[in-house]
Amino acid sequence: MKNSGVEFDEFTIVAMLSACSLLSDYKAGKQIHLLICKNFKSGDCNVFLKSALLDMYAKCGLMEMVRRVFGSLGSKKSTTAWSSMVLGYARRGEIEIACRYFDQILEKDLVSWTIMINGYAQMGRHTEALELFVQMEDMGLKPDETILVAALSACARLGALVKVKPSILEKSKTVSVYNALIYGLAQHGLGEDVLRAFKDRESADLTLDEITFIGVLCACSHGGLVEEGKRIFDSMLDVHRIRPQVGHYCCMVDLLGRSGHVKEAYDFIMEIPFNPNSVIWRSLLGSCKIHGNIEVGVIAAEILLKVDPDHGARYVVLSNMLTDANRWKDAGGVGVKPRGWSCIEANGTLHRFQASDKSHPQTKEIDIMLEDIAARLKSAGYVRDTTHVSFDIEEEEKGTVVTYHSEKLALAFALINLDPEATIPIVKNLCGDCHSVFKLCSKIYRRDSVVRDLIRFHHFKSGVCSCKYFW
Numbered sequence: 001m002k003n004s005g006v007e008f009d010e011f012t013i014v015a016m017l018s019a020c021s022l023l024s025d026y027k028a029g030k031q032i033h034l035l036i037c038k039n040f041k042s043g044d045c046n047v048f049l050k051s052a053l054l055d056m057y058a059k060c061g062l063m064e065m066v067r068r069v070f071g072s073l074g075s076k077k078s079t080t081a082w083s084s085m086v087l088g089y090a091r092r093g094e095i096e097i098a099c100r101y102f103d104q105i106l107e108k109d110l111v112s113w114t115i116m117i118n119g120y121a122q123m124g125r126h127t128e129a130l131e132l133f134v135q136m137e138d139m140g141l142k143p144d145e146t147i148l149v150a151a152l153s154a155c156a157r158l159g160a161l162v163k164v165k166p167s168i169l170e171k172s173k174t175v176s177v178y179n180a181l182i183y184g185l186a187q188h189g190l191g192e193d194v195l196r197a198f199k200d201r202e203s204a205d206l207t208l209d210e211i212t213f214i215g216v217l218c219a220c221s222h223g224g225l226v227e228e229g230k231r232i233f234d235s236m237l238d239v240h241r242i243r244p245q246v247g248h249y250c251c252m253v254d255l256l257g258r259s260g261h262v263k264e265a266y267d268f269i270m271e272i273p274f275n276p277n278s279v280i281w282r283s284l285l286g287s288c289k290i291h292g293n294i295e296v297g298v299i300a301a302e303i304l305l306k307v308d309p310d311h312g313a314r315y316v317v318l319s320n321m322l323t324d325a326n327r328w329k330d331a332g333g334v335g336v337k338p339r340g341w342s343c344i345e346a347n348g349t350l351h352r353f354q355a356s357d358k359s360h361p362q363t364k365e366i367d368i369m370l371e372d373i374a375a376r377l378k379s380a381g382y383v384r385d386t387t388h389v390s391f392d393i394e395e396e397e398k399g400t401v402v403t404y405h406s407e408k409l410a411l412a413f414a415l416i417n418l419d420p421e422a423t424i425p426i427v428k429n430l431c432g433d434c435h436s437v438f439k440l441c442s443k444i445y446r447r448d449s450v451v452r453d454l455i456r457f458h459h460f461k462s463g464v465c466s467c468k469y470f471w
Contacts, residue, residue: 010040010049017052024350026060029053033065047073051080058088061349079105083112090119092347108139114147133180143180175206182215188457189466191223198232208240210248217251221258222456222467229255250280257287266296278308342406342428346417353409362413369412370404376444377437407434407451415445424449439465 001008013036020029033053040049050069057065066088073081082105089098102108102116113136120129136143178201185194198216201208213236220229233252236242249272256265265284269276281300288297340355353360360366407428414424424447428434435458438449443463451458459466 010046013049014052017056021056021059024060026057026062029056029060047076047078047081051078051084054081054084058084058091061088061091061347063088063092079107079109079112083115086112086119087115090115090122093123095119095123095125110141110144110147113141117147175209178206179211179215182212182219186215186219186222188459189222191219191225194219195225195228208242210242210245213242214247214251217248217255221251221255224259226255226259226261246277249276250283253280254283254287257284258290260291262287262291262293262296278304281307340406340429342410342426344410344414344424344426346414351410351413353406353413355406356404357406357409360413362416365416366409366412369416370408373408373412373441377440380440380444382436382440405434408437411438411441411449415447427452435465439463
């Protein structure tokens with residue numbers, strides 16, 4: 001834009017700072033800060049720009065710069081500016097300081113509440129996170145999807161939330177609290193707890209809604225609770241007079257297919273009273289992959305080719321499924337797969353890894369740790385799964401490719417950099433062999449980890465995963 005001679009304004013600058021925030025690129029952020037100083041007079045550098053600077057520095061973990069910019073605002077400190085201070089300290093784990101800034105916000109909005117609730121959750125202080133959520137509701141603020149996730153689903157050790165649930169629900173028996181609880185438990189695969197919460201809600205005489213049933217059906221799917229899921233789905237219209245929507249049908253397809261009833265899931269789709277969307281067909285395709293049903297899988301994939309040709313997930317699933325069936329030629333012709341990536345946050349900085357990526361500044365240390373992981377896994381009897389490496393290369397080379405999966409790079413980085421007592425939090429975009437690796441490593445290294453894939457959270461502890469193979 002600059003080379004074209006187009007003038008930039010404050011909105012351009014804010015967009016650039018936002019990009020720096022998302023990338024945690026404080027160096028580029030500082031250059032943009034310098035650009036602001038050169039092109040905007042002190043009086044023109046308004047609260048709007050300074051708030052964006054605050055947000056960028058806070059998300060990059062540069063608290064000295066955050067304090068400087070915050071101080072320069074004088075009496076013009078907005079709720080957004082105060083929230084950035086809370087965010088910066090919360091990300092650094094200095095939760096008490098974050099709380100002091102939070103308490104000074106005169107007009108707290110959903111963003112400020114979300115930041116503080118997230119801060120408590122990330123520190124493992126689940127009781128405070130939920131109590132703050134209840135306080136927010138008492139103030140008359142209606143929670144949105146983001147804050148519901150922040151209140152419950154983002155808690156790495158959600159089991160603690162189950163213990164405090166009675167006292168929390170006694171304080172605030174509202175639709176949103178129950179839905180938040182059900183969604184949080186469902187995301188973490190605690191199906192039995194979801195059903196108990198669902199029964200509590202019915203006994204509390206609260207009106208059930210569409211959102212409630214999606215959470216409950218999702219939990220049944222990830223807990224293998226087939227009969228319970230069928231009964232609850234049927235009760236929607238028969239008992240509660242709620243007509244199932246596309247999300248509910250998708251949950252049922254996932255429930256049937258994930259538990260091995262692939263043909264029944266396909267027949268269920270055929271009975272849906274509208275044209276099934278791509279999400280429903282992708283769910284069926286995923287189930288076909290898990291249970292090796294090539295026949296139905298090809299049907300689902302062919303339909304997906306027509307209704308959603310650009311979605312990368314179908315390429316991965318179909319290619320892996322054909323590879324499992326030793327149909328290498330067909331697997332190679334499926335199309336380009338999206339590249340795997342994994343992210344982990346450490347000390348306020350987001351670290352992103354891609355398969356076989358060597359660009360991280362700690363690459364040498366990570367490689368050494370990967371060797372240690374491989375040696376310990378081998379001693380434990382682990383055999384690398386190379387069936388999904390569809391390249392025409394030797395078996396030993398396939399093993400090397402698998403070793404450098406993005407999630408393993410993230411795991412190695414975590415073992416090097418995170419506190420030995422801290423739970424390892426990883427977000428990834430693909431599934432595969434590394435599920436077995438994380439289970440074993442949680443036992444070998446005595447380190448708990450929480451991995452978020454495209455669908456759900458997986459809690460690994462002492463060699464066991466919370467998904468109970470329903471993933």
